[in-house]
Amino acid sequence: MVTFFEASLGKLSIHRVGNKSQEEFYVLSEEPLNIEDEVLSNLLLQYFLKPFEKVNEVYHFMHSSDNLGLNEVYHFATSIFEDLAPFHENTEHLAKYLYEISSHPKIKAGELYVVMFHNVQIEGELLDAIGIFKSETKETFLKVYPGDKGFRMEYEQEAINIQKLDKGCLIFRTEKEAGYKVVVTDQTNRNSEAVYWKDEFLKLQIRNDSFNQTNNTLGIYKNFVSTKLDEEFDLTKADKIDLLNKSMKYFKEKETFDMDEFSNEVIGNPQAIESFKNFKNSYEQEFDTEIPESFEISVPAVKKQARVYKSVLKLDRNFHIYIHGDRELIEKGFDDGKNLNYYKVYFKEEE
Template structure:
């Protein structure tokens, strides 16, 4: 859902936010961070953005009063999108707001990074985004280096693992009136009560669990199941897989409402495969913390978007491509002993 192949870093401000209940304070930088090493930029992009490649749920900023102007993060974000010259000042206000939201005794202090990104892609659209990230957990790293013809070992304490982002949020410059498009990462620590502060207290999020999101996720999960999982349990030809994908797309194009049991019976049919699909769906929901409802209204726009990545092409060496759009019973696979080669037999009435 989120990709960053074309993304670039704009401005970065770094502050430290402690826990007021532990007598800790916050510390604000006087100006944005200056990157002096060309290697640091790509590493920061990986650290900040790579975790969002698996973020499927889209949220909106909200306020319990329904007045978005009272959501602090929305207010500061809007100020920056309207005038990038206010970026550092807004980052300071975000640090103060996070400090005020960090009152549970189990919340760890850490560095807060506020970043302006250019050209981050979400749902096929390139947008500017503001990222807010917090690093709470530090690690010790060993360093081995040549020394006097041999090697020496040193270490660095309180270092950050760039493959482990603790907390982060991307706020995209779109749908301002709805609370922007927002995706979030939250590696919760400190127990359930401490865990809610990032999403609920600091950001105040509501999930955009709309028909577009539900439709996209359901089609994506089914595609992954057919292409990556079925081979492990059933003997399937590529033509069979393409047929299953075509049948699922036909279901979503013809129906107005998705029903899991109806979909399973009409599209998958095989009881063992149905059970396997439901297990696969449950595993996906747990891994990505994304609930796919058993029933929801189907979004035509989401179906059209997913149809672009649903492959109906059977590629045979470098000689032939067979496009399968309908009845798989009109194509048969066999093996020619004389040529020692596989073949497909295709039945048709007319040539176009």
């Protein structure tokens, strides 16, 4: 989704933000950091941008009042895009704002980096982007180097591992009226306290484009088959795998999703179709995300979901059966003599 082989690093300001509830305060630098070392510049590009290569979801800024100007990060990002001269001053505002919402007791103190990038690619378009990153986790590193009588060793405490970016977002200079294109990562916290970065600080909402529509629909259907169907129908695991395989086949072969067509071709049973539509409606209401009745299918989203769609039937610890085709060629039964379940598989020839 995001590539940076043509990217360059522009302005960079660093501040430190503590936990307000722990009375750790914040520390603001007086001026931007001037990076003249080419090696350091390349290392920073790797540290800041590489984690976004595997990020697929694209968000946009939002505000509960529908007035984007009231979203603080959107406001300061717009100020930076429109005039780079007060760049450092705007980064100070961002640090102060992050400090104000860092009140959960488990939020760690750390350095805040605000960076201006040029020529970062997203969805095939080269754009300027503002990066906002926070490093919270520190590690100890050993350094071994030649000495007079062999080798010497030193260590560096409270250092940053450039392979592990804790938190970050990239704000791309496009689609301003819709809240910009934004990608986000948070590797340190996946619990309730993690919401402060994406939901409280950035206030993001997932963009409802073909990628997310495809990804969400496949995800909803997978959850429906895996959890909801058991409550209403007597299905074997092989039946569930067959339903998942049919849905993946539909998305791989079609260019456009149509709810009625999908329901009839993949699900078939009228009661199950009604149950799926209700399940989808509940998701839309819970996450405030509308999925239209028809949309263009995104190939990258299908590939992403294909990696988590299971077609393996696990039988105790003895056998794994991979089901890829005709469900009618596998039968389930029970052997009274052995007091065991069994599957009978039909085939024409071994390969």
